[in-house]
Amino acid sequence: MTSSDETVLDPTAHGEFRSRVGVYLDGPHDGTGMRIGIACGRFNGGISTRLLTHCLDALQEAGVASEDIAVAWAPGAFELPLLARAFALSPERYDAVITLGAVIRGDTGHYEVVAGECARGVQDVQLSTGVPVVFGVLTTNTVEQALERSRNDATNKGRESAETAIAMAHLLSHAPFAS
Numbered sequence: 001m002t003s004s005d006e007t008v009l010d011p012t013a014h015g016e017f018r019s020r021v022g023v024y025l026d027g028p029h030d031g032t033g034m035r036i037g038i039a040c041g042r043f044n045g046g047i048s049t050r051l052l053t054h055c056l057d058a059l060q061e062a063g064v065a066s067e068d069i070a071v072a073w074a075p076g077a078f079e080l081p082l083l084a085r086a087f088a089l090s091p092e093r094y095d096a097v098i099t100l101g102a103v104i105r106g107d108t109g110h111y112e113v114v115a116g117e118c119a120r121g122v123q124d125v126q127l128s129t130g131v132p133v134v135f136g137v138l139t140t141n142t143v144e145q146a147l148e149r150s151r152n153d154a155t156n157k158g159r160e161s162a163e164t165a166i167a168m169a170h171l172l173s174h175a176p177f178a179s
Helices: 013-019 045-061 075-087 110-129 141-147 155-175
Strands: 036-041 069-074 096-104 133-138
Touching: 013 133, 036 045, 036 075, 036 141, 036 155, 045 069, 045 075, 045 096, 045 133, 045 141, 075 096, 075 110, 075 141, 096 141, 096 155, 110 133, 133 141, 133 155
Parallel strands: 036 069, 036 096, 096 133
Antiparallel strands: none
C-alpha cells in the first residue's frame, strides 16, 4: 500500500477550502438513483470476483439499486476498454462505469503491453464519452500483491472503485463547468 496517515486528505480541510472559493465540489457517497456498469476481466478471475464482491457491496451500501447495476465479463484486461465504451455509449445511460480485473507481471513483456493499453484505453473512453470510467484493474508484480489489494476488508480496491465511480458521477452531474 502506498497510502499512509500523512497522505490521507484531512476531512477538516474541506471547511477551510470551501470558505475560500466560490464553487467547491466534493462528491458524496450517495449512489441513490445512479446506474452503474461494471466490466470485469475473466483472466485472473479469482481476483476479479474478489474485487466485484466488494464493489457490489459498496454500491449497494451507497444506495445503488441492484437492478441499476449491470455486470459484463470480458476475456481479459486488454478487452475491458471496449466493454467500458459499450457501457458508456449504451442507450441505457450509465452514470459511471467501473473496470475490474488483474494484470500480474510474468516472465515476458506481455504485462507492460496489457496493463498499459488497458489503462490508456480506459482513460480514452472516459475522456471521449464524458462518462466516468474507473480503473479498478490491479497491476501487480506478484499474485500475493493482487491478493493483498483484493482482501476481504475495507482496503479492497473493488470497494474503492465503487466509491470513486459514485463520487465522479455526482461531481460531473453537479459541476457548473461540466457539459
